[in-house]
Amino acid sequence: MPTHTFRLNGETVTVDVEDGVRILWVLRDVLGVTGPKYGCGINVCKACTSHINGKAFNPCSVPIDAIGAEDEITTIEGLADTAPGDGLHPMQDAWLEHDVAQCGYCQPGQIMTAVALVNKVRKEGRAITEDDLDSIRNVCRCGTYSRIREAVRTGAEAM
Amino acid sequence: MGKHPRQQPAAQLSRRSFVGYVVGGTSLMVAADLTHGAAPANALPIPSLPQVPELYDLNDFLTHCALPTSMLVGITIDEAGDAHFALPRMEVGQGITTAVAMLIADELDLPIERVHVTLAPARPELLFNQLTGGSNSMVSLYTPIRVAAAVARKSLLEAAAILLGSQVTFLVAKLGVITGPGGASVTYAEAARDAASPTSRKVSVELKEAAERSLVGKPHKRIDALDAVTGRKQFAMDLDVPDALPTMVCRAPDLNGTARAVRNEAAVAAMPGVTHVAIIATGVAVRARTFGQCIDAVRAMDVDWKAGTVPGKNSGDVLKELRRAQLPLLVPKLGATSLDGEFVFHFRSGSALEPNCAVADVRADSATVWGGLKSPITAQGLIAKAIGLPQSKVTVNVVQGGGSFGRKLFSDAAVEAARASKAFGAPVKLMWHRADEPRQGRVHPMATSRIRATTLLGSIISFEQRHTSVSTDFTHGLGERLTAEAAALPTGLGNLAFSESVFLLSQELPYNFGVITQLLNETNLDPERFNTSSVRNIYSPDVATANELMVDQLAARLKKDPVAFRRAHLKNKMVKRVLERAAELGEWGKEMPAGTAQGIAVHKEYKGATAVLVEIDCRPATVNRKVRDAVTGPRVTRVTVVIDAGVVINPTGIEAQMMGGFSDGMAQALTYSNHLIDGHFLEASWDNSAYTRQWNTPFEFRCEVMESESKEPGGVGEAGVAASMAAVACAYARATGKMPTEFPINFNDQLHFQPKSFVPSVPESPTDGLDHTF
Numbered sequence: 001m002p003t004h005t006f007r008l009n010g011e012t013v014t015v016d017v018e019d020g021v022r023i024l025w026v027l028r029d030v031l032g033v034t035g036p037k038y039g040c041g042i043n044v045c046k047a048c049t050s051h052i053n054g055k056a057f058n059p060c061s062v063p064i065d066a067i068g069a070e071d072e073i074t075t076i077e078g079l080a081d082t083a084p085g086d087g088l089h090p091m092q093d094a095w096l097e098h099d100v101a102q103c104g105y106c107q108p109g110q111i112m113t114a115v116a117l118v119n120k121v122r123k124e125g126r127a128i129t130e131d132d133l134d135s136i137r138n139v140c141r142c143g144t145y146s147r148i149r150e151a152v153r154t155g156a157e158a159m
Numbered sequence: 160m161g162k163h164p165r166q167q168p169a170a171q172l173s174r175r176s177f178v179g180y181v182v183g184g185t186s187l188m189v190a191a192d193l194t195h196g197a198a199p200a201n202a203l204p205i206p207s208l209p210q211v212p213e214l215y216d217l218n219d220f221l222t223h224c225a226l227p228t229s230m231l232v233g234i235t236i237d238e239a240g241d242a243h244f245a246l247p248r249m250e251v252g253q254g255i256t257t258a259v260a261m262l263i264a265d266e267l268d269l270p271i272e273r274v275h276v277t278l279a280p281a282r283p284e285l286l287f288n289q290l291t292g293g294s295n296s297m298v299s300l301y302t303p304i305r306v307a308a309a310v311a312r313k314s315l316l317e318a319a320a321i322l323l324g325s326q327v328t329f330l331v332a333k334l335g336v337i338t339g340p341g342g343a344s345v346t347y348a349e350a351a352r353d354a355a356s357p358t359s360r361k362v363s364v365e366l367k368e369a370a371e372r373s374l375v376g377k378p379h380k381r382i383d384a385l386d387a388v389t390g391r392k393q394f395a396m397d398l399d400v401p402d403a404l405p406t407m408v409c410r411a412p413d414l415n416g417t418a419r420a421v422r423n424e425a426a427v428a429a430m431p432g433v434t435h436v437a438i439i440a441t442g443v444a445v446r447a448r449t450f451g452q453c454i455d456a457v458r459a460m461d462v463d464w465k466a467g468t469v470p471g472k473n474s475g476d477v478l479k480e481l482r483r484a485q486l487p488l489l490v491p492k493l494g495a496t497s498l499d500g501e502f503v504f505h506f507r508s509g510s511a512l513e514p515n516c517a518v519a520d521v522r523a524d525s526a527t528v529w530g531g532l533k534s535p536i537t538a539q540g541l542i543a544k545a546i547g548l549p550q551s552k553v554t555v556n557v558v559q560g561g562g563s564f565g566r567k568l569f570s571d572a573a574v575e576a577a578r579a580s581k582a583f584g585a586p587v588k589l590m591w592h593r594a595d596e597p598r599q600g601r602v603h604p605m606a607t608s609r610i611r612a613t614t615l616l617g618s619i620i621s622f623e624q625r626h627t628s629v630s631t632d633f634t635h636g637l638g639e640r641l642t643a644e645a646a647a648l649p650t651g652l653g654n655l656a657f658s659e660s661v662f663l664l665s666q667e668l669p670y671n672f673g674v675i676t677q678l679l680n681e682t683n684l685d686p687e688r689f690n691t692s693s694v695r696n697i698y699s700p701d702v703a704t705a706n707e708l709m710v711d712q713l714a715a716r717l718k719k720d721p722v723a724f725r726r727a728h729l730k731n732k733m734v735k736r737v738l739e740r741a742a743e744l745g746e747w748g749k750e751m752p753a754g755t756a757q758g759i760a761v762h763k764e765y766k767g768a769t770a771v772l773v774e775i776d777c778r779p780a781t782v783n784r785k786v787r788d789a790v791t792g793p794r795v796t797r798v799t800v801v802i803d804a805g806v807v808i809n810p811t812g813i814e815a816q817m818m819g820g821f822s823d824g825m826a827q828a829l830t831y832s833n834h835l836i837d838g839h840f841l842e843a844s845w846d847n848s849a850y851t852r853q854w855n856t857p858f859e860f861r862c863e864v865m866e867s868e869s870k871e872p873g874g875v876g877e878a879g880v881a882a883s884m885a886a887v888a889c890a891y892a893r894a895t896g897k898m899p900t901e902f903p904i905n906f907n908d909q910l911h912f913q914p915k916s917f918v919p920s921v922p923e924s925p926t927d928g929l930d931h932t933f
Contacts, residue, residue, distance in 0.1 A: 001447030013542040017448075017449070018431045018432065018452075020451075020455075021432075021449055021451045021452065021672070021927075022451045022924050025405075025450050025451035025452075026449070027540040028396075028449075028450075029405055029448065029449040029450060029451075030383060030448075030449065030751075032399065032602025033887035034390070034396070035389075035390025035391075035807045036390075036398035037270070037394075037512075037513070037561070038396070038450065038513075038590065039513075039593065039845075040844055040845060040923060041454060041592065041593060041921075041922075041924045042593070042844060042845050042922050042924060043925050043928060043931065044593075044788075044842075044844050044845050045364075045512065045845050045925075046513075047512060049187070052929070052932060054933060056932060057928050057929060057931070058928050058931070058932050059928070060924055060925075060928070061924055061925040061926065061927065061928030061931075062926070062928035062929055063926050064853045066926070066928075066929060067929075068588060075387065075390065076390035077389070077390050078255070080389070087491060088388070088389070092389065095384075095387075095388045095562065096380065096384055096385065099380040099381055099384060099815070100388075101383075101384055101387035101813055102252035102254070102381075102562075102815055102819060103251055103511070103512075103513070103560065103561045103562045104252065104383065104384075104386070104388075104392045105252075105511075105512045105513045105559075105560075105562060106389030106393060106512050107387050107388060108387075108390045110389060115931055117933070119882075120933050121704070122277070124825050130858060133853055133856075134786070134853050134854040134856075135853070135854075137852065138853075138855045139512055139845045139850065139852065140512070140822075141510070141511050141512040141560055141562045141850065142252050142512075142819045142822075143316075143566070143819035143820070143821065143822025143851060144815070144816055144818065144819065144822075144824055145851065145852075145853055146856060146857065146860040147815075147857040148820065148853075149853070149856065150844060154864075156180070
């Protein structure tokens, strides 16, 4: 069985798994990293959103053999460590401040999307707009969308 | 009607004094009787005869069904002085664990961090009292939980009095510490050691007044919020059960089709990672090292399928059946004085974001199952039957759910997991693919609502509603095996009776419209044809939408403003208050540009009342905005929700439920449905079904939880849906000048998606994810 090495939340990991297996299942089923959730497996619901080299991606739609030893994956479990200080990431704090979560199933993906969106908009040298918020595709079946919009703005200010 | 005797709770001594129990044992365990807290009726003399729910509603019914299982909600105080409560309900995001922890913390004078609320496993001795549904949890548990906490507090104080050489009346309990007159103190941990009683005894306690409570009634954030935002919150598929490998089911192209044979079983079994393949009742199960390999195996299967339960049928065929089943209206059509309306409500999926899933470990003589189950006793019975074990040999552990919306009242995945585990002789972690959820999962039943109102000399003299629905599966009964079997009686008779009971107990037109009749009929063909469930607030959203659209029509006919007309005809003060407050906060009647409009609607249920006022934008530039693979259409831009939810435990939790209920109601009005074509549903993804997304979300959402005159908490989990759906429909009608009669309004538009394949039954996971990073 092929061996794959990559960086996960600041550490180098090596797994034995067949080529083609999507990274979501390597994380969840092989490595036991369960923050990224399954909601569709076809890059629609965005519940598994994580970061690769600092950018948002959906591990349900990337085979393990598409990444290499230098690629750094950050899941919700590793997000806080990407921000200065010992506490949570400012976006996680914003989520707590607005008490966004209900069932919580989609929220790891929502937070990872929000962080990447704020970084992207910032690189473009502008502030978050309603259109930016409209572009978030993550599904929340509990319907916390309005609180998510507020929390993204709060988190952006603190980032 | 209106003659239901009100039971006086036997154990209630006076308004605030209750009897609880210290349970004999080595640690302090207290219990309270569920007969506490039944509500008094409120009937007023009114021109329209009272409908059943005004006197005795579904919540009273559910609360009274819980009465026989007295003395069974208990709190334990551990050696550290912390309180533990195993909630006989399920948390699916509605916030009951937070509300329960607040109640216990306040009554027990303990910091909320030291109140540990877990979910109780299936406890058959609880009989009716382990069902999470009908927004009844806080209604039924509000008093018993407080009584138990008060008994615990009293026992701790009595033990502390001995330790401190003082008397209970001189002691002060605060934040888990009991202090005597001289300043000497003992902690709850120290007192708990002596508070345990070798034998059980009765204890009389008084409950705190509202003013004595510090948490209840004030905003409180969810107790599991930190776990949720750090990824630590565990759902069923996150559990680490030894050797429970991923398992998925290949399902038939037809709705409810079954497998006859797998033509390439050996080849599938030899695929990478695959350990087992077997036909089970609902398809072909496959177990593998990863879910990705399960998906590959499902896609590779060559299965000989039997036909499903509605072969060749379309939504239009079901509509014909519904029209045939409509009960007649009593009042004849009288020319210009009659106002008729018929509304069609299409199937929509009850899927949560967490798919149906469960972990099962079935052995020769016992089985253990883990799952998000709102009706775990029923699940235990069904699992036992499916795998041929006595119910007592099946352990059902309840795990927090990633949403429910009525779906988790049923245990489809838990039964499947048990069947698969038995077939494989190995533990499984079974999960549905998303494509299976809208296609084969439980749906809100398709329904029609026919209404005839009669006006005479400026008054409404009659209002008749005939709601006709595809049979709703209530075979989870009241959460208990015996009732579940009664509801599964042959020919659907038992089920019809229960559906009618729920309709009768929950539907109430809150207006003085003279003679009012509201009746439900079900097609009552084979109830097994469709997989239905009482998806969040079952009949109310459709019934309220039909009613409120007709109320606007009546107002227009009588040349009255919609709010003024409602205010003049509402028969209930609580509903009037929320209406007036919503109109005020939402600036009813303000100037709106052409193509945009306000809409308002009210709903009374769950011992409370809700009013929703929305502004909608139906101008072409908005309606035609483009988002890839999405339904855009009219956009609700501003929302005002006002609720009287009775006694408020956690306003933050109520506001959250109203926001969620709005997202749900709006989706059902505008975008969210399942199309039945040729014997199966076309939708197979969130983009297909078009549930509310960010591009549909209003720019402004405001919710006010009103101070209530009620003495008991109302249900909130579903209370926001009906008025939201109705308000959006009313706003759309006013903005476009055309009353919608079919929901969602885009149902007959050209499909916005290319349906995914039915064979294979699940789509391939893409491989181009790195092309879409940002």
